[in-house]
Structure formats: structure tokens, C-alpha cells
Amino acid sequence: MFSFTVRGSDGPARLGELQTPHGVVQTPAFMPVGTRGAVKAMRHRELEDAGAEIILGNTYHLLLRPGDELIARRGGLHRFIGWPRPLLTDSGGFQIYSLAARRAMTDEGADFQSHLDGTRYLLTPERATDIQARLGSDIAMVLDECIGYPATRDAAAAAMRRSVRWADRCRRRLLDVRAGSVPDVSATNADQAQFGIVQGGMFQDLRDESAAATVAVGFEGYAIGGLSVGEPADQMYAVAVDTARRLPAERPRYLMGVGTPENLVECVARGIDMFDCVLPTRNARNGQLFTSQGRINIKNARYAEDDGPLDPQCGCYTCRHHSRAYLRHLFQAGEMTAGALNTLHNLTFYLDTMRRIRDAIAFRTFETFRQEFLRAMSTGAP
RNA sequence: GGGGAGGUGGCGGAGCGGUCAAUCGCAGCAGACUGUAAAUCUGCCGUCCUAGUGGCUACGGAGGUUCGAACCCUCCCCUCCCCA
Numbered sequence: 373m374f375s376f377t378v379r380g381s382d383g384p385a386r387l388g389e390l391q392t393p394h395g396v397v398q399t400p401a402f403m404p405v406g407t408r409g410a411v412k413a414m415r416h417r418e419l420e421d422a423g424a425e426i427i428l429g430n431t432y433h434l435l436l437r438p439g440d441e442l443i444a445r446r447g448g449l450h451r452f453i454g455w456p457r458p459l460l461t462d463s464g465g466f467q468i469y470s471l472a473a474r475r476a477m478t479d480e481g482a483d484f485q486s487h488l489d490g491t492r493y494l495l496t497p498e499r500a501t502d503i504q505a506r507l508g509s510d511i512a513m514v515l516d517e518c519i520g521y522p523a524t525r526d527a528a529a530a531a532m533r534r535s536v537r538w539a540d541r542c543r544r545r546l547l548d549v550r551a552g553s554v555p556d557v558s559a560t561n562a563d564q565a566q567f568g569i570v571q572g573g574m575f576q577d578l579r580d581e582s583a584a585a586t587v588a589v590g591f592e593g594y595a596i597g598g599l600s601v602g603e604p605a606d607q608m609y610a611v612a613v614d615t616a617r618r619l620p621a622e623r624p625r626y627l628m629g630v631g632t633p634e635n636l637v638e639c640v641a642r643g644i645d646m647f648d649c650v651l652p653t654r655n656a657r658n659g660q661l662f663t664s665q666g667r668i669n670i671k672n673a674r675y676a677e678d679d680g681p682l683d684p685q686c687g688c689y690t691c692r693h694h695s696r697a698y699l700r701h702l703f704q705a706g707e708m709t710a711g712a713l714n715t716l717h718n719l720t721f722y723l724d725t726m727r728r729i730r731d732a733i734a735f736r737t738f739e740t741f742r743q744e745f746l747r748a749m750s751t752g753a754p
Numbered sequence: 755g756g757g758g759a760g761g762u763g764g765c766g767g768a769g770c771g772g773u774c775a776a777u778c779g780c781a782g783c784a785g786a787c788u789g790u791a792a793a794u795c796u797g798c799c800g801u802c803c804u805a806g807u808g809g810c811u812a813c814g815g816a817g818g819u820u821c822g823a824a825c826c827c828u829c830c831c832c833u834c835c836c837c838a
Contacts, residue, residue: 403789405789405790406790407789407790408790412790412792412793413793428789430789430790433790433791460789462789463789465789466789466790467789467790467791469789470789470790470791471791474791486791487791488791513789516789518789569789595789597789598789599788599789600788600789601788602788608788626789627789628789629788629789630788630789631788632788635788647789648788648789649788649789650787650788650789650790650792651787651788653790654787654788654790654792654793654794655786655787655788656793657792657793657794658786658787658792658793658794658795659793660786660787669784669785671783671784672783672784673782673783673784703793704782706793707793708793710793711793714793
């Protein structure tokens, strides 16, 4: 039921199609982040209209509230949130990194203290797998240990090797769940795919070791984790391209947590098929908007009487109906409509960018597109 | 007419002899944000500049006391409340 087909390429850039139990995803794809079962400020209808084919949910956050068993009782995450299309769930591995201050680590797993009420939760590879099986996402991620930048070689190696051991445990557990041999865990998506995650910090030999070991375990797809954690963009590109080369050509490659519009184009150019990032949604709520001519901060006084659209080349609802002056006013006034309109625009810009990337690969004009895109993004919005 | 309270930076509101260009909040200006503890956070916010343990002007107005005043005294101006 789950499959990935490479339909074309232009250099390392690939055009593909991801078949999931809940529909098809064209790649290269950008996946909006909906941590708690909602892409902040968006309705599903608007996401579909903007062209989102798959969105993310988060194991850690959904475990804390409302709970994986409650969601399972409602028939799984798709039915619970009313999103019939593909869903990917992150494992909580990123929270091991981002919530480092309130978690303790052992090889067994990560012991979290809930940021909501202090309750302790032990998130093990098995538990992360079970939770995602109950959620029934189309793609589940293995539990991994992501580390920051800079990191010593020893720290990167330790986190990478633990991630490999955990990947193996996650895979075994999923196979057990599929076989129906794990009591109390009934999957709400019989054809759930599982992706492994390559770690290794900025050390290429560690990345190579991680890729080889993760591929040896065997997954439906492979992710590159632990990037965009503070390293310079060039270093991120270098690690991404070298790691992507070590992954099987017939499986999707997912670069986790990346990135800026420029990052997306540059990483597609290096063989990446899937991305997710909070930047378009979070920055929209904070007033930073991505346009075809670069970024603008709608809070700036210079837009107070600007009657033009946010991005004259954008066809989203926000750009068709509202002026920069109005958007600035809504933001300054603290109206929640500002967050909604801004998020709709940023996601439309990201998803349009992915569409243009796919077209460029299909027409084998990707390199030209890439150069023009990067130039346009750096001109600076008026 | 009598009694009382009070006038501080764009606004609200601290301060009540030196460490006050003046706490704090709001507003304003700018910046950050990359598998979301984020509709969050940071910086600036009298004025001038070479931007600093810098200069200047400042706490209703005018005088005064003091080494030193937003803070004490005198007079004036103005607000608000109560009683007539």
C-alpha cells in the first residue's frame, strides 16, 4: 500500500510520487507542521486549497494531550482531526533535543517531565512506535537522539549509535505490532510506513556509518535528522548532499526540520524529496512573510500606508483580498486574523515553491529555476 | 466661599534629599525565529553626537534652603473630590 516511485530527475534533483493509504503525495514535498493535530491558525480546508498533500503531527505532544489511546478510540488521528489525507508523525525525538532541560536520558529511553503539568513520561523506542501505531499516521518516524551544534565528535557518535540501536528497536516493535503480537496495541492504520533517521552531527564519517546501519535495519524511507540546529547553511548542505548519496535511490529522502525557501531549493538540488519546517507558520504568526521578492516584516512602519498586496505574484486569498496596510494594522492590533491570513500566505508561498520546483525538474530546467529563485529571494522586498 | 487630594517621560503609574535621564506596564520602533513548551522572545524607546563609566535639557511655573532637590520651604498656575 505504501510505495515511492521516482518519476523523473534533473541532476540529483528527483521528481517522485509517494503512495500512502490516505492518498498520493507529489515530491519534492513540503509538509506543514501540525504538532498538536492542527496546523496553527489554519483550517484543513485552507491547507487543501493551498496545496498541502500531507501534514505532520507529533507523538510527544499528542501523547500528553489528548493521549494516544483517546485518539485510537476515535479511530485514529485522521478521523479524530478530520484530515483524510496523508499524515506523518514525528516520534518525539526532536523533543529530546528541544526539551533537553526537562528530560533525563538513558539507553532505555527519554524520561520527560510534561511541560503541561509535570507528569513524567518515559518515551522509549517501543513506546514511540506503539503511540504512532495507535495514531495511525501514514508515516511514522523512529525515535532518535538529535544533538545541537556545535557538538564534539564523541557526543555526536554516542547520539548516533544510540539512534541506530533505537531505530532497530523501533523497527522490531513495528513488525511485532503489525503481526498483532503486542498486547494492548492495535494499529489504526494497517499499512503504516516507518522511516529511519540518520544522525551523526557534522561528521561525515559518522553520517556514513549511521546511514549504512539505518539502511541495514530497513525502512520504507529515510530521514536526515540533526540538521538546521545552528550550523552554517553551507555545512548543512554539505552534510545533506553526502548523506543523501548514501541512501537508497528507490526510497524517499526526508530532510527533517528544514527550512527556508532557499534551503528547500538547495536541498532538492542535493537529492532531497521531503521537508517539514515550522518557519512558514511560526514566522507568519510573528509577522515575517515570505514573498517572491524576499522577506518582509509586516510590522514595519513602512507598510502602514502600503495599499499593494503582500506579494503581487501570489494568488492566495490573503494576497487577492488584502493590502499590506491592512495586514500591518491587523498585526499591530493583535487580531488573530492576522496570524491566519499570514499563515495562509506563507504556506501558499512554500507550497507554490514546491510546485515550481517539481515543474522545473519535470521540464529539466531545475538549475535555471534555482538560480533565478535564489536571485529573486535575495533582491529584498520593496 | 470652606475643607481635602494632586500635578513625573506619548499614555498609565512608581519614586519622596545624593547611587534618577528617573522602577514598571502600555503604546511606539527595530530584530530574531529552521523535525513548534512560541499569536513567542530580544533590543531600543528625553535630546544631541564620534553612541559612551559622553554632552545637554528635564519631574506644572518662579524663587529659596542645601555641598547636593523630582523629592524640603514660599508664592503663583492648573486639575479632581467633599461641604456650602
